[in-house]
Amino acid sequence: MSEADVAVVGAGLAGLVAARELRAAGASVAVLEARDRVGGRTLNEPLGDGQVVEVGGQWLGPTQDRIAALAREVGVDTFSTHVTGARLIEFDGRLRRYTGRIPRIGPAVLADVQQAMLKLDRLARRVPLDAPWEAPRAEHLDSQTLWSWMRRNVYTRGGRALLELATEAVWAAEPAEISLLHILFYIHSAGRFEVLLETEGGAQQDRFVGGSQLVSLRMAEELGDAVELSAPVRRIEHSSDGVLVVADGGEIRARRAIVAIPPPLCGRIAYDPPLPGYRDQLTQRMPQGSVIKCMAVYDAPFWRDEGLSGEATSDAGPAKLTFDNTPPSGSPGVLVGFLEGARARQYGRFTPAQRREAVLKGFARLFGDRAGRPDRFIERAWADEEWSRGCYGCYMPPGGWTQFGQALRTPIGPIHVWSGYMDGAVQSGQRAASEVLSALGSAVVPTG
Amino acid sequence: MSEADVAVVGAGLAGLVAARELRAAGASVAVLEARDRVGGRTLNEPLGDGQVVEVGGQWLGPTQDRIAALAREVGVDTFSTHVTGARLIEFDGRLRRYTGRIPRIGPAVLADVQQAMLKLDRLARRVPLDAPWEAPRAEHLDSQTLWSWMRRNVYTRGGRALLELATEAVWAAEPAEISLLHILFYIHSAGRFEVLLETEGGAQQDRFVGGSQLVSLRMAEELGDAVELSAPVRRIEHSSDGVLVVADGGEIRARRAIVAIPPPLCGRIAYDPPLPGYRDQLTQRMPQGSVIKCMAVYDAPFWRDEGLSGEATSDAGPAKLTFDNTPPSGSPGVLVGFLEGARARQYGRFTPAQRREAVLKGFARLFGDRAGRPDRFIERAWADEEWSRGCYGCYMPPGGWTQFGQALRTPIGPIHVWSGYMDGAVQSGQRAASEVLSALGSAVVPTG
Numbered sequence: 001m002s003e004a005d006v007a008v009v010g011a012g013l014a015g016l017v018a019a020r021e022l023r024a025a026g027a028s029v030a031v032l033e034a035r036d037r038v039g040g041r042t043l044n045e046p047l048g049d050g051q052v053v054e055v056g057g058q059w060l061g062p063t064q065d066r067i068a069a070l071a072r073e074v075g076v077d078t079f080s081t082h083v084t085g086a087r088l089i090e091f092d093g094r095l096r097r098y099t100g101r102i103p104r105i106g107p108a109v110l111a112d113v114q115q116a117m118l119k120l121d122r123l124a125r126r127v128p129l130d131a132p133w134e135a136p137r138a139e140h141l142d143s144q145t146l147w148s149w150m151r152r153n154v155y156t157r158g159g160r161a162l163l164e165l166a167t168e169a170v171w172a173a174e175p176a177e178i179s180l181l182h183i184l185f186y187i188h189s190a191g192r193f194e195v196l197l198e199t200e201g202g203a204q205q206d207r208f209v210g211g212s213q214l215v216s217l218r219m220a221e222e223l224g225d226a227v228e229l230s231a232p233v234r235r236i237e238h239s240s241d242g243v244l245v246v247a248d249g250g251e252i253r254a255r256r257a258i259v260a261i262p263p264p265l266c267g268r269i270a271y272d273p274p275l276p277g278y279r280d281q282l283t284q285r286m287p288q289g290s291v292i293k294c295m296a297v298y299d300a301p302f303w304r305d306e307g308l309s310g311e312a313t314s315d316a317g318p319a320k321l322t323f324d325n326t327p328p329s330g331s332p333g334v335l336v337g338f339l340e341g342a343r344a345r346q347y348g349r350f351t352p353a354q355r356r357e358a359v360l361k362g363f364a365r366l367f368g369d370r371a372g373r374p375d376r377f378i379e380r381a382w383a384d385e386e387w388s389r390g391c392y393g394c395y396m397p398p399g400g401w402t403q404f405g406q407a408l409r410t411p412i413g414p415i416h417v418w419s420g421y422m423d424g425a426v427q428s429g430q431r432a433a434s435e436v437l438s439a440l441g442s443a444v445v446p447t448g
Numbered sequence: 449m450s451e452a453d454v455a456v457v458g459a460g461l462a463g464l465v466a467a468r469e470l471r472a473a474g475a476s477v478a479v480l481e482a483r484d485r486v487g488g489r490t491l492n493e494p495l496g497d498g499q500v501v502e503v504g505g506q507w508l509g510p511t512q513d514r515i516a517a518l519a520r521e522v523g524v525d526t527f528s529t530h531v532t533g534a535r536l537i538e539f540d541g542r543l544r545r546y547t548g549r550i551p552r553i554g555p556a557v558l559a560d561v562q563q564a565m566l567k568l569d570r571l572a573r574r575v576p577l578d579a580p581w582e583a584p585r586a587e588h589l590d591s592q593t594l595w596s597w598m599r600r601n602v603y604t605r606g607g608r609a610l611l612e613l614a615t616e617a618v619w620a621a622e623p624a625e626i627s628l629l630h631i632l633f634y635i636h637s638a639g640r641f642e643v644l645l646e647t648e649g650g651a652q653q654d655r656f657v658g659g660s661q662l663v664s665l666r667m668a669e670e671l672g673d674a675v676e677l678s679a680p681v682r683r684i685e686h687s688s689d690g691v692l693v694v695a696d697g698g699e700i701r702a703r704r705a706i707v708a709i710p711p712p713l714c715g716r717i718a719y720d721p722p723l724p725g726y727r728d729q730l731t732q733r734m735p736q737g738s739v740i741k742c743m744a745v746y747d748a749p750f751w752r753d754e755g756l757s758g759e760a761t762s763d764a765g766p767a768k769l770t771f772d773n774t775p776p777s778g779s780p781g782v783l784v785g786f787l788e789g790a791r792a793r794q795y796g797r798f799t800p801a802q803r804r805e806a807v808l809k810g811f812a813r814l815f816g817d818r819a820g821r822p823d824r825f826i827e828r829a830w831a832d833e834e835w836s837r838g839c840y841g842c843y844m845p846p847g848g849w850t851q852f853g854q855a856l857r858t859p860i861g862p863i864h865v866w867s868g869y870m871d872g873a874v875q876s877g878q879r880a881a882s883e884v885l886s887a888l889g890s891a892v893v894p895t896g
Contacts, residue, residue, distance in 0.1 A: 277831025
């Protein structure tokens with residue numbers, strides 16, 4: 001049993017940031033992490049020679065100032081995602097190269113996608129980031145899926161296929177599953193839909209030298225003994241006197257607790273007294289998306305020699321999106337592909353060998369036979385991870401924001417700007433720390 | 449530490465039925481129940497003089513043959529819900545009496561509701577109960593909310609209000625939250641939508657003498673020491689050798705385990721090895737509905753003297769539906785009202801005194817001043833209950849059946865006919881027992 005001013009549950013980005021800020025403000029902290037490592041949904045995989053790729057979150061983009069500032073503070077540099085060269089699009093059975101942002105597909109489909117994204121961007125601007133349920137016609141927007149909206153507002157089959165692909169890429173779920181209001185809230189947090197999809201100027205613009213997990217590793221190093229690994233929290237007893245956080249192998253008594261884990265996992269901790277029903281039912285209604293991230297490692301990024309950037313979109317998949325994920329040194333060559341939403345669920349039930357074969361077949365179709373014969377294949381199915389249970393983040397199904405949104409705000413309001421991105425995690429950690437410091441909240445302060 | 453052939457998690461109806469059937473077939477069982485009582489979402493509340501009302505599930509209807517047979521076997525009689533007298537409908541600010549099934553509201557609204565329910569009934573017949581995702585156009589039906597369907601197929605404002613009320617009454621959630629495919633699956637399981645709503649000839653037709661929990665209490669009596677109360681299961685270790693079920697205060701080693709608790713709570717047990725991602729993600733996507741059941745107890749059912757049945761529908765609420773819930777002896781008089789869906793969430797955040805006042809004000813508007821002055825007021829907010837976390841049952845949001853339905857079937861396929869009703873619980877317990885007896889399944893067999 002040990003004591004601290006604040007117990008932090010979870011040593012992902014949000015939890016570590018909260019702990020770091022609290023300590024900087026003079027509070028003592030104890031961070032309990034279920035895994036035997038820090039970083040949550042960021043995780044480096046060594047490639048040898050000190051080089052790494054990330055099997056979890058890896059990118060940062062413009063306006064994500066919090067994660068950028070944090071990286072600078074802990075001495076982690078960034079570099080640009082490789083974008084030189086032509087992109088590929090495989091659509092309706094045809095594979096084409098193009099340069100710039102406009103894929104080579106029929107102009108009717110292109111115009112259709114553009115007008116739909118513009119409409120969404122316009123609607124999104126009216127959704128308050130701190131209270132989506134107060135948007136004009138919030139109930140109307142929250143009572144339908146994105147799929148239903150697309151039926152009325154996207155006119156071509158191709159346009160629908162591309163928007164579905166874009167939805168999977170951002171939310172790791174299908175248009176059928178997500179509330180239109182949630183889509184709009186999320187687009188507003190980024191500014192425009194396209195920003196969420198782009199490399200240059202978008203959410204995939206930059207990468208971390210040494211891998212995104214390095215940011216968490218550095219913070220954990222600073223925090224030293226305050227971070228306890230392999231200590232899954234099972235129970236939180238709380239009263240006006242403070243909290244007792246019970247983990248496998250130890251207990252922390254603290255004045256306050258910050259629960260910095262995804263909402264569905266918040267519901268898996270036992271609370272004494274139990275969470276109010278309204279808050280508990282939220283944890284039954286904010287599911288994590290579904291992603292399997294796959295990487296193929298080659299001796300060199302051979303596609304660059306062929307004038308390709310490594311970025312590809314494919315309606316055939318199974319990885320519908322690929323990027324060049326080569327380390328900044330330029331070697332080895334790494335292609336990354338994502339199985340998202342329906343594909344993640346389907347291929348998640350295959351054996352690793354079956355998945356590898358299917359994904360590499362897709363890579364070979366896009367980048368040639370050589371892409372089908374990597375030196376190494378790395379994959380991570382985030383739904384299988386006991387302490388994440390999905391990726392990239394949680395989304396709201398229809399009715400979620402209007403019926404349960406206020407449960408997220410009480411006692412504090414997290415998951416706002418760039419939620420689901422590392423920047424959002426940093427922000428939520430900062431907010432939790434500041435809330436605790438103001439000693440406003442209740443004894444248990446969930447961030448997620 | 450004790451041993452059994454089969455460990456059963458949860459002593460609700462499903463778990464007890466499974467245990468009873470297993471024992472009847474010669475297997476030894478151990479039932480671990482988190483609460484200090486059996487019966488799950490059925491719970492008797494004493495009224496004095498040996499009489500009871502139920503604060504949880506209470507009705508059974510035609511075709512629910514399994515629960516009826518079980519009640520007979522354990523010696524629990526049934527009686528008819530009191531329906532003699534006129535019904536009330538409060539709609540658009542007007543309160544009216546009527547007899548028969550057709551409420552006194554405008555013929556255009558009535559016709560609108562009728563045509564919509566007929567359409568739903570017809571669509572429902574094509575949804576296979578054992579595999580809703582194989583319905584014709586399943587993806588189409590599962591990609592939209594019931595709200596979206598109503599926008600296109602219900603033409604009057606009044607018709608929409610009444611269907612919303614009916615939806616809340618059956619699913620304890622809003623049309624905005626539920627997949628159209630789930631609605632159809634559920635209607636098919638009952639035959640027709642109206643059957644779900646009716647007393648005579650419908651799901652609210654009959655009641656249990658001595659209260660519905662008596663069925664579980666009798667089974668628990670038969671099972672004797674095999675039922676362990678106040679033993680919440682925290683972890684299930686499993687391998688080809690069997691299972692180790694770890695509860696507060698004890699462990700059971702068994703050849704197989706049956707997890708007979710609602711899907712969202714299944715996800716809150718720690719499994720070693722962890723559940724596959726596909727199954728875990730289902731538990732993030734089958735939320736419990738939201739209900740607060742309220743009862744007012746009077747010296748006598750005075751409304752009967754005024755020619756009223758006690759059954760009322762109100763668009764003002766907060767209890768939008770009421771019934772006569774007097775014990776079979778005819779005294780004391782009991783009115784029951786339900787806060788469902790949005791109302792349950794809203795009033796769930798009020799104090800008990802505020803709720804009581806609001807509900808009784810509604811009762812008084814419907815049944816006169818005397819209804820506002822009961823001898824006793826009894827309520828139960830099922831979302832607050834740590835070991836239920838909602839009521840009546842779980843529903844599927846859009847995308848649920850088509851993306852995750854097969855996770856429910858693997859290793860076994862429960863929650864089929866009359867799911868959410870006691871009959872469905874009996875069926876799922878029977879199926880789990882039979883599956884375990886055939887020694888087909890894996891070591892851990894979730895029923896919910």
